[in-house]
Amino acid sequence: MTETLFKRMRDLPSAHLLGAGTPMCAGCGGLQALHEIYDVLGGNTVFVNAAGCMTLLSVYPFTPFRGSWLYTAMASAPAGAQGVRDALDILLEQKRIQPEDDLETVVLTGDGAAYGMGLSATSAAIERNLSFLYLCYDNEGYGNTGQQYSGATPHAAATATSKGRMGYVGYKKDLFGIWAAHRPAYVATVIGAEPLDLARKIETAKNLKGPRLILALAPCPTGWGFDPQQSIEIGKLAVRTGIWPLKEYIDGHVIHTKIPKPREPAEVYLKTQGRFAHLFAPKRNEAALEEIQQRIDVYWEGIA
Amino acid sequence: MTRRLITGNAAAAWGARLAKVDYIPAFPITPQTEIIETLSVWLDQQEMGGRLVMLESEHSMITAAGAAAATGVRVFTATSSQGLLYGTEMIYTVAGWRVPLVMVNVSRGLASPITLEPDHNDILSVRDSGFLQIHCATCQEVLDSVLLAYRLAEHHEVRLPVIVNQDGFYLSFTREPVDIPDAELASRFVGDFDCENIYFRASAPESHAVVVLGGSPYSYFRYENHLAALEALRVYDELAREFAELFGRHYQALETYRMEDAELVFFMLGCFATKAKHAVDRLRSAGWKIGLLRPRLFRPFPEAAIRVALRGKQGVAVIDQNLSMGKGGVLHAELASVLYGHADAPPMLVSFVGGLGGRDISAEEFFEMAGVLMRAVDERCAPPPRLLYTEDELREVRKLQAIAHVERLAGEQHI
Numbered sequence: 001m002t003e004t005l006f007k008r009m010r011d012l013p014s015a016h017l018l019g020a021g022t023p024m025c026a027g028c029g030g031l032q033a034l035h036e037i038y039d040v041l042g043g044n045t046v047f048v049n050a051a052g053c054m055t056l057l058s059v060y061p062f063t064p065f066r067g068s069w070l071y072t073a074m075a076s077a078p079a080g081a082q083g084v085r086d087a088l089d090i091l092l093e094q095k096r097i098q099p100e101d102d103l104e105t106v107v108l109t110g111d112g113a114a115y116g117m118g119l120s121a122t123s124a125a126i127e128r129n130l131s132f133l134y135l136c137y138d139n140e141g142y143g144n145t146g147q148q149y150s151g152a153t154p155h156a157a158a159t160a161t162s163k164g165r166m167g168y169v170g171y172k173k174d175l176f177g178i179w180a181a182h183r184p185a186y187v188a189t190v191i192g193a194e195p196l197d198l199a200r201k202i203e204t205a206k207n208l209k210g211p212r213l214i215l216a217l218a219p220c221p222t223g224w225g226f227d228p229q230q231s232i233e234i235g236k237l238a239v240r241t242g243i244w245p246l247k248e249y250i251d252g253h254v255i256h257t258k259i260p261k262p263r264e265p266a267e268v269y270l271k272t273q274g275r276f277a278h279l280f281a282p283k284r285n286e287a288a289l290e291e292i293q294q295r296i297d298v299y300w301e302g303i304a
Numbered sequence: 305m306t307r308r309l310i311t312g313n314a315a316a317a318w319g320a321r322l323a324k325v326d327y328i329p330a331f332p333i334t335p336q337t338e339i340i341e342t343l344s345v346w347l348d349q350q351e352m353g354g355r356l357v358m359l360e361s362e363h364s365m366i367t368a369a370g371a372a373a374a375t376g377v378r379v380f381t382a383t384s385s386q387g388l389l390y391g392t393e394m395i396y397t398v399a400g401w402r403v404p405l406v407m408v409n410v411s412r413g414l415a416s417p418i419t420l421e422p423d424h425n426d427i428l429s430v431r432d433s434g435f436l437q438i439h440c441a442t443c444q445e446v447l448d449s450v451l452l453a454y455r456l457a458e459h460h461e462v463r464l465p466v467i468v469n470q471d472g473f474y475l476s477f478t479r480e481p482v483d484i485p486d487a488e489l490a491s492r493f494v495g496d497f498d499c500e501n502i503y504f505r506a507s508a509p510e511s512h513a514v515v516v517l518g519g520s521p522y523s524y525f526r527y528e529n530h531l532a533a534l535e536a537l538r539v540y541d542e543l544a545r546e547f548a549e550l551f552g553r554h555y556q557a558l559e560t561y562r563m564e565d566a567e568l569v570f571f572m573l574g575c576f577a578t579k580a581k582h583a584v585d586r587l588r589s590a591g592w593k594i595g596l597l598r599p600r601l602f603r604p605f606p607e608a609a610i611r612v613a614l615r616g617k618q619g620v621a622v623i624d625q626n627l628s629m630g631k632g633g634v635l636h637a638e639l640a641s642v643l644y645g646h647a648d649a650p651p652m653l654v655s656f657v658g659g660l661g662g663r664d665i666s667a668e669e670f671f672e673m674a675g676v677l678m679r680a681v682d683e684r685c686a687p688p689p690r691l692l693y694t695e696d697e698l699r700e701v702r703k704l705q706a707i708a709h710v711e712r713l714a715g716e717q718h719i
Binding site for chain 1: 326327329354355357360361362364365367368369370371372373374375376378393394397504505506507509510511512513514515516517521703
């Protein structure tokens with residue numbers, strides 16, 4: 001593999017490709033990640049969008065994208081990517097278009113589709129070895145409808161449908177693991193608050209063929225309950241506490257790309273967000289806090 | 305041209321092959337599967353060009369079909385029944401993309417109870433989607449309609465996807481003699497694919513199918529879709545004439561059979577019309593003035609042609625192989641809306657529902673329906689809609705129920 005172009009922060013693209021003025025919320029961690037990803041990917045792309053917050057990026061007659069866009073539905077964006085990729089291949093094969101008119105096919109999806117309704121279509125697209133990029137902005141709930149819990153919601157988080165004392169009783173699904181089990185070309189977790197790590201991973205993905213899946217944790221001011229200006233700090237804390245491990249799967253191996261040493265206590269991250277406030281007041285829920293910390297510690301055992 | 309004995313499914317596959325389709329997203333479902341298997345064999349043996357991809361659901365299959373068509377290739381796909389329902393979100397969505405793909409639906413009844421055998425509830429469930437619909441009555445018509453459907457879908461004034469519908473089993477699995485058009489002539493009729501202004505290219509970025517805010521732009525695009533579908537009536541007539549000149553078979557939007565001096569009329573969709581024609585012949589021999597109308601185009605609905613064909617008639621027996629629960633036959637309501645308030649419209653419509661889940665409609669039942677219609681005309685009073693069912697059938701179902709009852713009791717005693 002060629003050496004990275006992104007050695008230092010100042011190597012990151014200075015020209016920003018995604019237009020401003022979208023209807024995304026202030027402080028949207030998903031939009032931040034998308035900005036950074038798009039700067040590396042460039043405009044020779046067709047974004048095949050699954051229903052989610054980012055459906056609202058392109059509202060007739062405006063779009064922030066330099067390249068192309070196709071809105072499909074919640075469950076089947078990977079199948080849309082299949083149709084686009086296959087059609088482009090057919091057109092190239094038959095010389096009905098020039099090679100320079102080819103496009104990178106990119107699925108853009110929220111966690112609501114990626115962890116649930118769209119998982120079957122995603123799994124099948126990987127099976128078929130579809131050459132595409134898959135970007136999931138993970139705000140850990142059905143964010144566009146007001147943050148109901150989903151398969152991406154972390155344990156104990158309060159959502160619009162888990163407002164009880166315990167918050168969400170389930171546990172966040174390991175989507176990275178599910179994807180990696182398919183043995184695709186590439187899987188990576190990223191976060192907008194770590195732009196250098198993100199840029200290197202998108203650079204790697206861009207230079208590969210086959211299914212390449214990127215999972216971006218997307219701090220969500222409205223859904224998680226924090227002030228928009230905290231978005232980047234919360235993103236950094238997610239990494240420093242070990243809650244959001246930055247890693248990649250390539251050639252059959254998982255590599256952690258940024259190991260938090262020492263790991264800050266999970267509490268530092270949890271306290272920043274309204275969705276975890278019930279763990280601290282009116283009275284500390286020691287059992288839940290311990291469990292959350294213990295699960296993080298178990299994950300990192302043997303890694304760092 | 306060669307003449308072969310082939311099934312409706314093979315005829316559909318021949319249509320796709322002769323239309324030189326580029327891309328076939330597929331998913332198996334009875335009774336459609338033979339279509340994609342046939343195409344797959346031809347592709348493997350390089351008897352035709354193009355690419356077939358198995359998706360993991362009809363929902364994904366229709367998404368891939370629409371997305372490929374939106375990228376600028378000619379697309380064919382096929383489904384049936386539960387598959388059509390599973391993909392219905394995308395049927396509506398893709399129609400709004402204004403992409404000219406063709407899908408064959410092999411009609412089969414819907415769950416519950418689950419069955420493999422045919423009726424029209426599946427295809428009528430996507431009546432309002434924006435896909436145009438051509439309903440076939442013979443295997444020949446299936447092949448020819450696929451060719452016509454590509455011309456119609458890709459026509460500059462239309463640009464809408466088309467479903468070609470055939471009845472499961474009665475056509476899909478029944479061999480009939482079919483003239484397979486000469487490949488070159490078929491190719492000349494269908495022409496090369498022109499994606500017009502719908503494609504994705506690096507040199508020409510495009511946002512497709514974006515959100516609209518508010519009812520005004522939404523209504524605008526929905527009306528556009530509707531007006532294009534209506535335009536397809538005129539376009540279809542032109543294409544059917546052109547097809548007739550080249551191939552000698554003229555498929556009018558509304559098939560008429562022995563209608564000239566008819567006073568009574570059977571009105572229905574699909575291949576059971578063949579049985580109805582036979583009944584018309586026998587009734588004619590017995591002195592009845594009766595004919596048959598079969599809309600071949602169901603969307604757009606050939607309303608003007610129907611009004612003309614029924615002008616001055618005494619009464620119509622509408623035979624629905626579908627059932628709208630709590631209302632009745634879908635076609636009956638559609639026909640009433642076409643005729644109501646128009647001078648010289650037949651004063652009597654009588655609704656019959658039959659042929660559900662593969663149930664036959666016998667010649668005797670057609671005679672009975674003609675009799676009921678005649679009495680209604682004489683008495684100037686429409687009888688309640690009739691659900692076709694015989695005493696023999698009821699007896700057979702009662703037997704099944706008795707067995708079920710005994711089995712349950714035996715099971716309980718065993719415990």
